Amino acid sequence: MTFSVTHDLILRGARVIDPSQDFDGVADVAFANGKVSGFGPDLPAGPGTEIRDVAGAIVTPGxxxxxxxxxxxxxxxxxxxxxxxxxxxxxxxxxxxxxxxxxxxxxxxxxxxxxxxxxxxxxxxxxxxxxxxxxxxxxxxxxxxxxxxxxxxxxxxxxxxxxxxxxxxxxxxxxxxxxxxxxxxxxxxxxxxxxxxxxxxxxxxxxxxxxxxxxxxxxxxxxxxxxxxxxxxxxxxxxxxxxxxxxxxxxxxxxxxxxxxxxxxxxxxxxxxxxxxxxxxxxxxxxxxxxxxxxDQVTTMSKFLCMGMPLDDVIRRSTVNAAMALKRPEYGSLKPGSLGDATVLTVRDGEFDYEDTVGERMTGTRRIVSEGVVLKGRWLHAAEGSAFGRQVAAAS
CATH class of the missing domain: 3.20.20.140 (Metal-dependent hydrolases)
Structure with a gap:
């Protein structure tokens, strides 16, 4: 789905998890004028469109x-x-x-x-x-x-x-x-x-x-x-x-x-x-x-993932559910027309130490990591050492 606009930015080829649309699959997400402007496979880039390669990562609403x-x-x-x-x-x-x-x-x-x-x-x-x-x-x-x-x-x-x-x-x-x-x-x-x-x-x-x-x-x-x-x-x-x-x-x-x-x-x-x-x-x-x-938030999310909550449910409770609590449905979604925010995540496997507030420790086998952010329709940053978000040559 896309508006008939020239996209300012396209996140290309990630697994997109957007509980607001009950979507979990590979797609592109595009942004223009500070909002989500496109969502779907192989979105077209125009002259000057910034393209970021996030294949292999997970893109969620901000x-x-x-x-x-x-x-x-x-x-x-x-x-x-x-x-x-x-x-x-x-x-x-x-x-x-x-x-x-x-x-x-x-x-x-x-x-x-x-x-x-x-x-x-x-x-x-x-x-x-x-x-x-x-x-x-x-x-x-x-x-x-x-x-x-x-x-x-x-x-x-x-x-x-x-x-x-x-x-x-x-x-x-x-x-x-x-x-x-x-x-x-x-x-x-x-x-x-x-x-x-x-x-x-x-x-x-x-x-x-x-x-x-x-x-x-x-x-x-x-x-x-x-x-x-x-x-x-x-x-x-x-x-x-x-x-x-x-x-x-x-x-x-x-x-x-x-x-x-x-x-x-x-x-x-x-x-x-x-x-x-x-x-x-x-x-x-x-x-x-x-x-x-x-x-931080991704560590808190990771604790629930390691206690057995499915990844899409963890993301739901950190995106669309929070938006509904705020009574601001334009937040927490990648539907075209929504706020132009997105978070690029990965889920790493290994042994990770987690602690609660009474001193109990839990060894988890998964950890959610922030790899980068789109804020108000523009690529804000990639996390230090992240392999994701490399800029691809824009269309001419």
Whole structure:
């Protein structure tokens, strides 16, 4: 399928996995004017078309990491979104609450608008977002109810709908102390007021996993969904809790959000064995886990691949499913007319060491590796040492 335009760029001859089209096969993908302009076999090149040879690699829609922290320099936990794009093949980083209404203008002006990679955001209901998160200082921003700023958050979210996709709140012993569900109450009021979904973080009780789920609405996201005990989604016997299944039935979405303390192999194995896969796979990458145990999006994806999830399902949860959670169907797809983002991947065989957030290690036999990125319709880079993306002579 192709538009009647001259393509600016063609990725030639890869295995293309695009769950948004239920497609898995060899095809070319073309780009023009910052969007996907063609999809199919042997797409014609015009004068000046840039052709990149990616035969032997896998091309997917640009990866979406639904849970990141990329307010670099503005918060102690932020990483650089462009560096992350090059590292992990993530073309869209969704920052989840690094900024609140009090520091949103700086995040927008100094990071989002200057980055090459796409950045969207859930706005924190806390006035200053996640402001005290480091190896030496750890202050739960939701523990002081005076910092909840629903009126200001609603105003900022409504005025920045081009970039803000939802409202974020963190509840749990570490994030909200003894406040229980009070911060969640405030965040839900904002989400209702502006007509946006909410993403809720959960750590140790209080509140309980079940209490948080009971308050979430269809389309809201529970992140850290495969937490270790306490506040795990399954019983000690490995059975998925009834409240978890009931929440999914009414449309609550479950996101991995690996991070530094929120993902356990034991929980994941139990949930997958019971047929309960996450809706989205995300890294929760930040300064305290970018060097392990989360590392990045492709490492998090690799863990699920090594636990038996089929490759196309892993990619689905990092592309089209994330786009649907964002309510932005132009993301996460290689259909002509979609955003001009693509990620070039390979899957390597061998013995690879993976670690969860409680210290359990797993030796996996496969690893997903980012080989290159197309961003906004142009070839951005090939990973260092990559054999893919060699430029082929353009048509004359």
């Amino acid at each position: 990866l979406i990491d639904l849970h990141t922290h990329v307010y670099w320099g503005g918060t102690s936990l932020g990483i650089d979104p462009d560096d992350y794009c090059r590292r992990s093949g993530v073309t869209t980083s969704v920052d989840t609450g690094s900024a609140g209404p009090g520091n949103w203008p700086g995040f927008r002006a100094h990071i989002i608008e200057r980055a090459e990679a796409r950045v969207l955001a859930y706005l924190h209901v806390s006035f200053a977002g996640i402001f005290g998160f480091s190896r030496t200082i750890m202050v739960g921003e939701s523990a002081d109810i005076r910092l909840m700023a629903p009126a200001e958050a609603a105003k900022v979210a409504d005025a920045n709908r081009d970039l803000i996709v939802g409202i974020k709140v963190r509840v749990g012993l570490h994030a909200s102390g003894d406040q229980g569900t009070k911060p969640l109450d405030a965040a839900l009021q904002v989400a209702e007021e502006v007509g946006m979904p909410l993403m809720a973080h959960i750590d140790h009780p209080p509140p309980s996993y079940e209490e948080v789920l009971a308050m979430l609405r269809p389309g809201d996201v529970l992140t850290h969904c495969f937490r270790p005990f306490p506040n795990a989604p399954c019983t000690a016997q490995g059975t998925v809790k009834r409240a978890v299944r009931e929440a999914r039935e009414r449309g609550v979405l479950f996101d991995v959000g690996h991070g530094m303390g929120s993902f356990a192999f034991k929980t994941a194995r139990a949930m997958l064995a019971q047929g309960f896969a996450p809706d989205t796979i995300s890294s929760d990458v930040h300064q305290l886990c970018v060097d392990g145990p989360a590392f």
